[in-house]
Amino acid sequence: MKNTIAERIADFLKRFPPFDLLKKVQLLEIAKQVSIKYLDKGQVIYNQNDALHEHFYMIHKGAVSLSKTIDNTSEVIDKFDEGDIFGLRPLFAQENYAITSITEEECILYSIPIAVFKPIAEKNKNIGKYLLESFASNTENPFSKEHQLRFFSDTEVVINQPDNLYELQPVRYIKKVVTAKPKSKIKTIAKLMSSKNISSIIIIEDDYPIGIVTDKDLRNKVATGIHTIGESVTNIMNSPVLCYPKNLTIAQAQITMMKHKIGHLCITEDGTPNSKLVGLVSDHDITLMKGSNPSVLMKAIKRSNTTKDLKRIREKITVLLKGYIMQNIPLTHTSKIIFELNDATIKRVIERCIEKMKEEPPVSFAWMSLGSQGRKEQLLQTDQDNAIVFENVPEEELEQVRAYFLKLAKKVNKRLNTIGFEFCNADMMAKNPKWCLSLNEWKAQFSSWTTNTGNDEILLASILFDFDISYGNAALTNELSEHVLSITKDNSLFLSKLGISALRSASPLGFFRQFLVESDGKHKDFFDLKKRALMPLIDAGRLLALTYQIKNINNTAERFEKLAELFPVNKELYLACSYAFKALLKFRTKHGLINNDNGRFIELEIMTKEEKMKLKRCFKTIASLQEFIKVRFNLNTLM
Template sequence: MKNTIAERIADFLKRFPPFDLLKKNQLLEIAVQVTIKYLDKGQIIYNQNDALHQHFYIIHKGAVSLKKTINNTSEVIDKFDEGDVFGLRPLFAQENYAITSITEEECILYSIPIEVFKPMAEKNKEVGKYLLESFASNTENPFSKEHQLRFFSDTEIVLNPTDNLFELQPVSYIKKIVTAKPTSKIKTIAKLMSSKNIGSIIIEDNGLPLGIVTDKDLRNKVATGLHTIKEPVKNVMSAPVLCYPKNLTIAQAQITMMKHKIGHLCITEDGTPNSKLIGLVSEHDMTLMKGNNPSVLMKAIKRTNSTKDLKRVREKIAILLKGYILQNIPLTHTSKIIFELNDATIKRIIERCLEKMKEEPPVKFAWMSLGSQGRKEQLLQTDQDNAIVFENVPKEELETVRDYFLKLAKKVNKRLNTIGFEFCNADMMAKNPKWCLSLDEWKAQFSNWTSNTGNDEILLSSIFFDFDISYGEASLTNALSDHVLSITKTNSVFLSKLGVNALRSASPLGFFRQFLVESDGKHKDFFDLKKRALMPLIDAGRLLTLTYQIKNINNTAERFEKLAELFPENKELYLSSSYAFKAILKFRTKHGLLNNDNGRFIALEVLTKEEKMKLKRCFKTIATLQEFIKIRFNLSTLV
């Protein structure tokens, strides 16, 4: 005879993780052992420090709060609702309860014996993987060092040389590097290269890489008579050098070398020229390593002679991205590769447009990518945000020079639109005269935004302060970066306003852990992943790096990782913020690819319980970070 109640319980369980990973007979085996508990509002299920029950719980109806007593104050650290599992981690860890669970309203709980469930979990790898993440939900910080979780399979992977994704492995680099000082004589350098039988020497000062001298430099600059062997080597070195951290992938090294037409990359402690040199990667090393997909696309970009061809390459990049997301390749690797391919595409379009101009550029200039591309976070094709900075010229020549670059920008913006980068609705593009300025004009603009700061200036600062050079003269963008740090260094009023801006979107969760959706407009009842989840992290990362004067790091996740390195007392919060950002960005990318859009607005009914659970954990980090900012910048009275 059928056990109708058990079947109903099994049908309920199979809707939620990790029970959805079990077979039907296993669900029935669990269901017949379930005890149903009916609890009124305010009833305690277990107290902090209580001895373990022999059951864990899943909520059939109602809501449960998890509380922890800290310094004699009881704080709510999480809220659970229908389908959420709690009380499981302590049973596996064999520890007393570290938190108190109490009903927020009338509840129906299913109490599941651990002795029935545990053997099933230990034999099922997928259930085990889920539980590792689930256990984190009972901690104050689910991204702490103890748990080291990477949401949405954003884990470190090991690939074999025969794998198609071998190019995602960290690149091998030379650790024993021959170096010299910038004041060394060229003759001395040539003898050293000959005696060591090497083709290059890194020029450094106090351990920081300044440049590189290669066989090619000696042939082209010394053997031709342009320089004498008695001159200091700084006169012929190639500078600056491109620097990366030690986790640089094979693919990224390959396409970077091709894009910049160079044969060497420096490995430094933090990936910038401002930290100690620890290794060197050469083009020769690359020939010994296998890797094709991204590098083939990079070669195709460099060979293209029409916008139509570039559009086809862009379509292949989208396929590559989809493959990486489906195969759960770590987002850190994926975003770096897609950024380099996007950047090379922009560069190729600018090169072709310059060829079509009747005259050479009148002065040096730089094309700046802004927003998500400027932060190296643009995975899906969104609208274009860009600007031009050009060298200072006499006042009487300014408009003539600007006119040249506006004509160039119009061609570039048009072709970027053709290959899939939509025009910016707010016209934040280089073809707009407002965003095609000389270096001094940009400096004056930035100074004005930070000294006469209203809502518009805050918005503009949040867009234009995240820039990255895509083409042109790096000294111009470096000068702008230095200026931004200079004008914000002691500007507490501006930083406070940035802080208020970082708190403008409250926690993405409403009462009883429900997602806050749009209340009207085109996207009514949809969840705005960009505004409510990504922007609070992006704004906070920018605010903190400006506050602590951190240069050359625009990527949000990398900003938080650098903060964690500099300020170990807040390491767990910063690392959790980095991981949360990568998880949410990967989630947006995944849904954008599925729906063939930019992934910004999510229909909640399409989310699985597991996806909602993972997002809610990320939202907890956002709430904690915003509270930290409120205290750090004394903003309680301003928000």
């Protein structure tokens, strides 16, 4: 007789991690031992310092808060809801409970015996002990050193891949292969190749490949008079052919072609000539695949002579990005490569536009990339934010010089838009006279923002203080960077206002750990990942970098890593912020590639429970950082 209660419990368990990694028979084995607890609101499940239970818990319905008492003050550190598990970490660590768990409302809990669960979990290679601990962890900092490689392992684990990652990919082959029979005449073969506009044809017998004829064979063996067009194709075909199975890698294909001095390989069902032909791969196909290799793309960018060329290359950069994300290459590595390719694209556009101006720039200048590209964080194609700084000139020459650079900027902005970097809706682009200034004008502008500071000035400073040179004279941008540090040093009023701005986005979680979504507009009920998760980290990183006068680091994750190095007392928090930022940026990139957009707005319905749990851990770090900012800059009295 079936145990219907156990089956219903198993069906519920398999919806959530880590149980979704277990087999049905294992789930049933666990479910049969589960006891069900019905608790009223306000009931204690276990208290801080209590001895361990023999069970951990999963919430079937309701919500549970976890709190910790320090110096006689109890503080809620987390809230769990349906599908969450808690009380597991202490059982693995064999430590008394470090927190108190209390029901926030009426609850139905599944009480799961550790004695049943632990042996099954430890035998499952897909469920690492520390991964389990991370999913159920009650730690206040899931991104601490001991957890960082466990919780977001796909983000931070270094994979020792060679530089040419494409070589390890399976080769893409032509599935619709044009074939002919051995009795075919050379004339028939030549006509078929001409009509199909192909350079080779496979000769098959009983669906097995026995030979290949290429356009080279027609030139060398027929056009020279050695053979006539009326002869059988077997007289000029190359035989036997080399065959491989479907999982052939690009590296294997390249080595084989080089070794045997051939340009084609046949793909058959079992990898031998004695099975059905299923595909064909040529050295030309491999060359096209190689186009997504970063070094090849960089060379192509430098050699490009048209905007159309750069647009095609930019599309291949997106393919490369998708490959890196799919292969779980560390985001630090991915960001640096995509930044360099984007930067080289911008530089090439500027070079070509200067050539089209038909006159050299009147004075030295620098093209500054702002925002995400300025921070080396632009992975997906978003809008362009840029500006120009040019060498100081006499007052009477200023407008004439500016006119040249505005004309240049208009050309550059237009071509960047064609490539795929959309125009900025706020017109934060170099073609706008507001953002095409001399060095002294920029200095005066920056000084004004830090002395007469309102909301508009804070917003502009937040955008324009993160800049990176993409083309031109680095001495100009270096001097501008030094000026930013000098006018913000010990400028407590400006830094406080910058701090208040950094806290303008509330915690991404609302009541009972629910995501705060947009309440109206085009993206109603969507979660704004940029505004509610990434920007609080970006703004806080900038604020702290200016406060501690950190030079030449604009990247958010790198800023927090530098802060961790400089201030060991807050090392764990700063590293947590770095890890959280990279995880969130990778999450945005993944969803942007899936939805073919900038990944900013996330539809909660398509997110898995595991994704939501990981994001909530990141949000917990954001909340800790915001509390730190309030205390560090004494903002409680100003908000």
